[in-house]
Amino acid sequence: MLEIRNLCYQVEGEAGEELGILNDVSLTVEDNQFVVITGPNGGGKTTLAKTIMGLVKPTGGSITWNGTDITDLDITSRARLGISYGFQQPPRFKGLRVKDLLALAAGSEKLTREEGCQYLTKVGLCAHDYIDREVDASLSGGEVKRIEIATILARKSGLMIFDEPEAGIDLWSFAKLTETFRAIHAKRQATLIVISHQERIINLADEIVMIGDGKIQKHGPKEEIFPQILANTTAGCSYMTEGAN
The missing domain is CATH 3.40.50.300 (P-loop containing nucleotide triphosphate hydrolases)
Structure with missing residues (x-):
């Protein structure tokens, strides 16, 4: 269970005033x-x-996950x-292949090619076209986004x-x-x-x-x-x- 209690996040404005980005947010x-x-x-x-x-x-404020205070x-x-997070604009990793990234996410060097392809298929990528590619600038923003989501699925x-x-x-x-x-x-x-x-x-x-x-x-x-x-x-x-x- 995730418990958020009275969470606040304030930053300083240009004139030195405090700006509230999060104001006393509580959520279970x-x-x-x-x-x-x-x-x-x-x-x-x-x-x-x-x-x-x-x-x-x-x-x-505070954040608790499964009884542990993670604040x-x-x-x-x-x-x-x-806990896993998918960014709006995921990072790229030149020199790192998609299958290697999936294996890292899964925490297993023994992630099979078939398993990696299954994760890619779930996010709408033709697995055999991507499994050996590098996660670099040759991929579009949308492609990198889907690969990142596949890594989150692999982490379970x-x-x-x-x-x-x-x-x-x-x-x-x-x-x-x-x-x-x-x-x-x-x-x-x-x-x-x-x-x-x-x-x-x-x-x-x-x-x-x-x-x-x-x-x-x-x-x-x-x-x-x-x-x-x-x-x-x-x-x-x-x-x-x-x-x-």
């Missing part, structure tokens, strides 16, 4: 739940996700506890965090991605937290968290929150979209 995510975090751009969604992973150190732990320590983490996983991928790959999320959730072996504006991803969620102005504006089961999102979109809110980029 039960085991094996699929939670989508959505809301307007600049509302604090990505900052919240990064504080859970340890990429951003909060200025107040002051570094990224490596959190990863060892079974207990908590998987994805920051706008649909960004930069085509419609066919987006369909494969939603199928993969659905399959992971159906097995009930991991907790999923996904930041997304996509209707098809939001509709997969057990719970929806709407964040704006650094605060949780709404939080509840999909059946309760999703109709409100649709109503807001109809009324003119632009933070939700229907298809992949």
